[in-house]
Amino acid sequence: MKKITAGAIMLSMMFAGVNAQSLKSPDGKFEMDFQLKQGVPYYNLKYNGKTIVEDSKLGLRLFKDTSIKFASEIAKPEDVKFDLNNGFTKVDEKRDAKNETWQPVLGEKKNYINHYNELAVTLNQTSTDRNIVVKFRLFNDGLGFRYEFPQQKNLNYFVIREEDSEIDFPTDMKSWWIVADYDSQEYQYQETKLSEIPARWPKAADANASQTLIKNAVQSPVMLKQEGKEPLYINVAEAAVLDYPASHLEVDAQNFKLKTHLTADRQGAKGYIQTPSVTPWRTIIVAPKAEEVMDSKMLFNLNEPTKYTDTSYIHPTKYMGVWWEMIIGKSQWAYGQPESNVRLGVTDFSKLIPNGKHGANNTKVKEYIDFAAENGFQGLLIEGWNVGWEDWFGHSKEFVFDFITPYPDFDIKMLNDYAHSKGIKLIMHHETSGSATNYERWTDKAYQLMNKYGYDAVKTGYVGDMIPRGEHHYSQWTINHFYRIAEKANEYKIMVNSHESVRPTGESRTYPNYISAEAARGTEYEAFGGNNPDHQTILPFTRWMGGSMDYTPGIFQTKLDYYFPGDKRFVKTTLVKQLALYVVMYMPLQMAADLPENYKKHMDAFQFIKDVAADWDDTKILSAEPGDYIITARKAKGTENWFVGGITDENKRDYTVDFSFLDKGKKYEATIYEDGKDADYINNPQSYNIYKKEITSKSKINFKMVRSGGFAISIKPVK
């Protein structure tokens, strides 16, 4: 490996001149150059000799490090001399390499391979005598780079005005993206050319509970495709976003160029930095096959191993929830009349006039417990169990919940005792209403309550504008909050399933109890306006690249006019596609989101949800194209059982599963769930066939997925 690297340097010196440093990937397919042009740092990237990224600028702009206090006018003319984007000379160069295999606590595979060559260039800005390091890691699936700020005399504290890391593509490309926003990722995915993004952008930005849009910019990760005879799939993302704002990507549509745009706080600052410090990694994953991009573990590899000393409490869980019925409006989170004006510590909730639709009541919860227990689930989420929901949203109310006081009709002790007697653990719900300061005041008491009653997982939520009011969901302070919560939960051996938080970028390697973050449109949006039928075929290429999401699949009763005659809302998939999502969408804390009454009508199909695993020893992306279809096979943790899921977008599609991933010579029984011939996600979503078949590694089965349909297969060795 050293030899290859040395060769790369020589090659680079020939082509790029003595100022350039070159680096190759372990397999030699990727090559990148770093160079200074008139003191400005640039890098580029080639794959199999083809330019993927043209010479692209690096650097940061800063505020003067002592001018922390900003008024509305924050930029000062003298700030420019503090920028870290020019006047550099190279003073050192270090190379390193790693080829390690590590085991995620919960993961898509038993082993993740972290294999890269590294180049770290130390740059000195002569005029200020400050050093920064630009560190590149070239993997067999692409490039990661970041800035490092060593502690030094002239660089101890600073405030970032902007990180200007450019990715300059040579050509236009197809792109899958959502609009950039400091507070929400809950947007409909768009499929356009890079060059078409500005034209589409205004139409792509629909209303959201809390939003701060960045015009013409898109969210990270963004998925790209160079079309043609030899297509290339490119994923642009970031990794290890810790003590730093999340980034977005400004789009230069004329030049096919992306540029980092960090989330600001309300006074325009984009990171308060104390050295030694490192930025998140900017990542560019490249592969000739879409499946390889989806399979990349680069974002996880770029995070640090966990420092947790005990991860034994972290376990895969399948759960049900008193939830979907609130989402669709059949029952309510609140106990009192809607929009009552309540105050914790003042209002006597037992004296409120009940609205009669409170979901989290003893009777209903016991019914859910019974059904979940009968069907082998481990957990049951209950939302709306705690006081404060009457006016929880939209008032910038800080003390909105205390996370410890149940509504009068929720007997926390009785219900936990009842659940435990049946092998079910209740899953806690902590909606913060965006009031993070308030949540931090209550976490100890709230987690102590969880420990007392035996809850080991919590779903957190951040709906609405953040408090502190100067922060956004994705600004540095709030990101620190999310991982502070992870650490605090770890103290109490609690798993966290976070909603409305920042998208994960591989941090579950470091914080393995931080199971997932929502940060995209989940199933709930089917009740709020709908997800496009291709939605689930894009998410694994974008939102999922850095970690799981609580998508909450499993809706059998997709048409909401079942509950509310005339209601036009519906979940835009067939029933079978809902099954397939359990395999396609990795989530170790996986929900069966529909109501027991709906499952009871389709216990044969429900069997797949009962059988499917939530944590895996192996994963094979059999076939995938963003926006079109995904076929995924996974091997359940610690077993010889496999599960296959296939989904398609708004187009019907045939796919033949080649079972060659199975052990040779072994016999398996496959239980197959497929769309009925007459199935249709709009007109007849609940039509399906189920049959069993003996298969081997030589078997092939053709599936006819209807529009927004799919198939699911449960495979067990024949004993």
Add this chain to the structure above:
Amino acid sequence: MKKITAGAIMLSMMFAGVNAQSLKSPDGKFEMDFQLKQGVPYYNLKYNGKTIVEDSKLGLRLFKDTSIKFASEIAKPEDVKFDLNNGFTKVDEKRDAKNETWQPVLGEKKNYINHYNELAVTLNQTSTDRNIVVKFRLFNDGLGFRYEFPQQKNLNYFVIREEDSEIDFPTDMKSWWIVADYDSQEYQYQETKLSEIPARWPKAADANASQTLIKNAVQSPVMLKQEGKEPLYINVAEAAVLDYPASHLEVDAQNFKLKTHLTADRQGAKGYIQTPSVTPWRTIIVAPKAEEVMDSKMLFNLNEPTKYTDTSYIHPTKYMGVWWEMIIGKSQWAYGQPESNVRLGVTDFSKLIPNGKHGANNTKVKEYIDFAAENGFQGLLIEGWNVGWEDWFGHSKEFVFDFITPYPDFDIKMLNDYAHSKGIKLIMHHETSGSATNYERWTDKAYQLMNKYGYDAVKTGYVGDMIPRGEHHYSQWTINHFYRIAEKANEYKIMVNSHESVRPTGESRTYPNYISAEAARGTEYEAFGGNNPDHQTILPFTRWMGGSMDYTPGIFQTKLDYYFPGDKRFVKTTLVKQLALYVVMYMPLQMAADLPENYKKHMDAFQFIKDVAADWDDTKILSAEPGDYIITARKAKGTENWFVGGITDENKRDYTVDFSFLDKGKKYEATIYEDGKDADYINNPQSYNIYKKEITSKSKINFKMVRSGGFAISIKPVK
């Protein structure tokens, strides 16, 4: 009393027409009218028939209640229809009266008298069908009024854009003021005409560690004087600033008008309100004598009685501190080299290179304990005991202190054991560096540590810009923080002496463990640039109106060239004036701020500090003129001992104390501390005479105070 009130109504109806409501003070000297003019609320105020306040507008401007999220442009055209300042009709009027005597836990007198007549006018805004109440309380020393927002269908949540409570004076007046600022009150007092404020304002705004100035506005309380044959002294302030921003006063210099200006958060919002809610009281204290204004307890009366169930742990304390030597630069808070870049939880402080000047070291602290114990003190403050001081300031660093980890040379157990063995309690120091979010995360652990080692008082500090970064020191969130800390400290039976926090406005009635708040230039400023010699003669008329301040008197070595040859800094008083401050400046947690070595040279003068009380059964303001002089006599709690303090400004001044406040027929021994004949605050500050004299209530003694000098008398009954 009812009769008088009824008479007042009739009188008012005659003069002001049927739309006006009149109210008189219990003694009949004050009279005010409320009326609507074209739907806009107005009030006025007369004293002995003379107009003190002309018809002055009332009202608030609001943001639309659901538009909580603000961008840089927050005002929307449609907001104006949500304003609560026009279109009103009167729908109800309630009158009430109270004459109660209550006992402060710690106070200037044993009994505070709360005696007022009340008028509450309910107004309905027809266009929006919203009711507000304007409540007036007329005391024998002036007027308080506030807005009340009852919970109602159309008024549940709103955000204040501004409160526009005007005070329209008929004439120009002399005024004592400091510049308005959202983050600091540490300014030099100015004495100008009201009309001259704008001209003086720019010169009055010097640099501060954290400041957000409001041009041409002044801080509350402001002291005013109508000069002439029959002068009137007027104090404009506020009371009970809770869950609301602190207010400043915009100055209309042409019309001699003041108007409320609330502290905004960084997005321009001035209070997030949920009904039912009340604003702070706007107060106008009026008296023909300055002494009566200073003696007013109106701000305390306008606060609610405490809900604390146990106040037995709250006690007056005289303390010394390892402090002044850091302030002047003789020793340091930090243990490591200055401006080291440290991280809590990462930096090994035992391996830092010591700077050699760390004040809070075992040897020095023991010396202070010895001296404090020998001289009858109860407490010893030690600043700089905990890790993190190396880079605590100016970097917007959130995790700057943990409040539980001592420096390597501070043995917390040993020192507390040593202190307790000598009857001394150590006083805890929690500098937050303005990082309130971080402090809230640590308070439980920090107060548990205090309980463990027997600390019962903490000095808190908020130097520098606030975190949350969207907040100011005096914005609503931060004010809620200060009283949240008071309540949290009460849980642990801890007294709080707060610094750099918002000025108190009588809240110690409700939070009696919140002993004091700094919020003005204290003695420390003598080392940072100096206080004018008249500073202490203005503070009791302004900053002190609503509660105590840790002024830290008792500097005997006033010239700093004693420590640093050539150093021009000096405390701008004589030594005797320092003694007098113990009586003039009420503070139940009272410091003797100088170094033991300096007291040892003047043990005769130090005897006054040893003798003087910190809590009182009675107080007589014998004579006072803002900016000129104050002579105060106080009777020590639970004893027959009296103490008298007299101070003068930059002018020498004679004053004859008439001891008629003493019990008739009793004999007392007075120990008298007076400026030496040759004393001078610049040239000879340490010259003093001490003598004893037997006195009775018929005695009179003349004192010749030199410029910035004073006198102090300790009086005990002869047994």
